[in-house]
Each structure stands twice: as C-alpha cells, then as structure tokens.
Amino acid sequence: MQYYFQDTFITEVKKLLKKKSYKDCEKALISDIFDLSVEDVLANCSAFRLNAGAKNPIAKLRISYDSGKSSGYRVYVFAMIIDEKLFFAHVYPKTGTYGQHSLSAKEEVLKIKNLLADIKSDNLAAVYVDKKQSKIYYAPNNKTIF
Amino acid sequence: MTTTIENITSRLVESYTISLTEEETVNTLLDHINYKRREFSDFANNLEKLSDLIRELTWLADIKSSDQVIIKGLITMGKEADKNFRKYYSSQKKLYAQKGLLKQELSKWKSTIELHIETVLEVEHIIFDLRKRKDFNELSALLNDL
Numbered sequence: 001m002q003y004y005f006q007d008t009f010i011t012e013v014k015k016l017l018k019k020k021s022y023k024d025c026e027k028a029l030i031s032d033i034f035d036l037s038v039e040d041v042l043a044n045c046s047a048f049r050l051n052a053g054a055k056n057p058i059a060k061l062r063i064s065y066d067s068g069k070s071s072g073y074r075v076y077v078f079a080m081i082i083d084e085k086l087f088f089a090h091v092y093p094k095t096g097t098y099g100q101h102s103l104s105a106k107e108e109v110l111k112i113k114n115l116l117a118d119i120k121s122d123n124l125a126a127v128y129v130d131k132k133q134s135k136i137y138y139a140p141n142n143k144t145i146f
Numbered sequence: 147m148t149t150t151i152e153n154i155t156s157r158l159v160e161s162y163t164i165s166l167t168e169e170e171t172v173n174t175l176l177d178h179i180n181y182k183r184r185e186f187s188d189f190a191n192n193l194e195k196l197s198d199l200i201r202e203l204t205w206l207a208d209i210k211s212s213d214q215v216i217i218k219g220l221i222t223m224g225k226e227a228d229k230n231f232r233k234y235y236s237s238q239k240k241l242y243a244q245k246g247l248l249k250q251e252l253s254k255w256k257s258t259i260e261l262h263i264e265t266v267l268e269v270e271h272i273i274f275d276l277r278k279r280k281d282f283n284e285l286s287a288l289l290n291d292l
Contacts, residue, residue, distance in 0.1 A: 048268055050204070050282075051277075051286040053207025053208060082289075095260075102267070105271065106279075109279060109281050116285060
C-alpha cells in the first residue's frame with residue numbers, strides 16, 4: 001500500500017497533536033492504518049462506506065486510541081482507496097477537546113471534490129511509516145511530518 | 147452480674163452470630179457488585195457489536211426502496227433504544243458511581259452508548275442524506291473512472 005496525505009489533512013493532524021487529549025493521534029493512525037492490507041484497514045477502522053458497491057471506495061475511517069473502539073477518543077478520517085493507494089482527506093474528532101458534530105453532506109462533498117482534484121493534479125504528499133520509531137515521514141525527503 | 151457458663155455462652159453466640167451476619171452481608175454486597183460489573187461489561191460489549199452491525203448497512207450495495215423502509219425502521223429503533231439506554235445508564239450511575247463503585251465499567255458503558263447513537267446517526271446521514279445528493283453521485287462516478 002502507498003499512502004498520501006492532503007496538505008489540509010496534515011494541518012488538521014498537527015492541530016490535534018498540540019492538544020494533550022490527542023497526543024497519541026499519530027500512533028493511532030500508524031497502528032490502525034499503516035502497513036495493513038486494504039481489507040484490514042477497513043476492518044480495523046470500523047469503516048463506514050460512503051459509496052457502496054463502487055470500484056474505488058470512499059470511506060470514513062474511525063481511529064481510536066486506548067483499548068477498544070469506544071474508549072479513549074475517536075477521530076474520523078476521510079479516505080479514498082484507488083489501486084492499493086490510500087488517500088487521506090480530512091480528519092475530525094468526535095470526542096475530546098475538539099470533539100465536533102459530523103460534517104454536513106454538502107461539506108463532505110466539498111472535501112471529496114477537493115481530494116479528487118488533488119489526486120488528479122498529483123498535489124498530495126507521499127508518506128511512509130517507520131513502525132519502530134512510530135513516526136510518519138515524507139517519502140521524498142525522509143523528514144518527519146508531525 | 148454473675149458470670150455463669152450460660153451467660154458467657156449466650157454472649158459469645160450472640161457476638162458470633164452478629165459477625166457471621168456481617169460477613170454474609172459483605173459477601174452478598176461483593177457478589178452484587180461483581181454481578182453488576184459483568185452486566186455493565188456485557189452491555190458494553192453487546193452494544194459495540196450492535197454498532198458494528200448497524201455500520202455494515204453502509205456496505206450494502208443497491209439498496210432498494212423496500213430496503214430503505216426497513217433501514218429507516220432500524221434507525222428509528224436505534225434512536226428509541228438510545229433513550230432507554232441513557233435512562234438506564236443514569237439510574238445505574240446514580241446508584242453506583244456516586245458511591246465510588248464501578249466507575250470504570252460505567253465509563254466504558256457510557257462510551258459505547260455514545261458510539262451506538264453516533265453510528266445510527268452516521269448511517270442515516272450516509273444513506274438518506276449524502277447518497278441522495280446528485281453532486282455526490284457525480285463525484286463517485288468520476289472516482290470510478292480513475
């Protein structure tokens with residue numbers, strides 16, 4: 001699997017990481033998403049499927065930290081999967097300091113539209129993870145992202 | 147007061163009886179706490195499973211009108227059940243948490259109640275709001291062409 005982050009996604013995760021209650025967000029992303037098969041990611045993250053039956057899934061992934069999917073905090077991540085490539089669009093927490101309501105359908109459509117545009121124009125950051133370090137890096141220059 | 151064997155025996159029996167009764171009371175109380183611990187834990191685990199099952203509705207492709215009626219019914223049931231879960235949770239919290247008992251179990255249970263309604267509302271949003279939008283369906287079609 002290859003992984004790509006939208007700039008806005010990186011900004012949103014950085015914002016979360018500044019808060020004590022989400023300080024493990026990067027670790028949660030790594031353990032729930034990276035170095036897993038598509039099926040395992042979707043199962044691991046209790047994914048909601050936005051476009052059921054379509055060839056390329058758009059999913060809302062639930063990432064949590066702590067034991068079990070219902071304790072600790074929960075954040076939702078918008079993701080698209082195309083040919084073993086996982087694209088991350090938007091992250092928002094449901095619980096914790098920045099806990100918020102779900103996006104409206106109109107806002108979600110806009111997020112998906114922007115991600116599609118970025119995919120088409122190749123305007124996304126390719127990333128990889130070093131599980132030993134529990135860190136996510138930019139693929140081109142090996143610099144840490146968060 | 148004269149000390150006779152009858153007198154001592156009577157007082158000893160009385161004391162032993164009281165201490166035995168106290169021990170029985172403590173045991174009964176501990177049994178009850180353990181019973182409640184299991185009950186809350188079972189409730190939380192079952193609610194997590196239920197939430198997963200509800201979430202899977204978003205993975206069904208080609209949902210027909212008749213299926214939508216069923217799903218609407220399930221969503222209504224989920225919302226009604228949430229009210230009952232919360233009522234029962236509040237009553238149990240008053241009984242136990244205020245006495246400093248079973249706080250961890252109650253907290254986990256509360257999280258699963260929140261997860262459940264969050265899931266119900268998300269399913270409703272995806273199936274009856276997002277997927278009804280023309281712009282969303284156009285984007286999904288575009289994505290499939292990639």
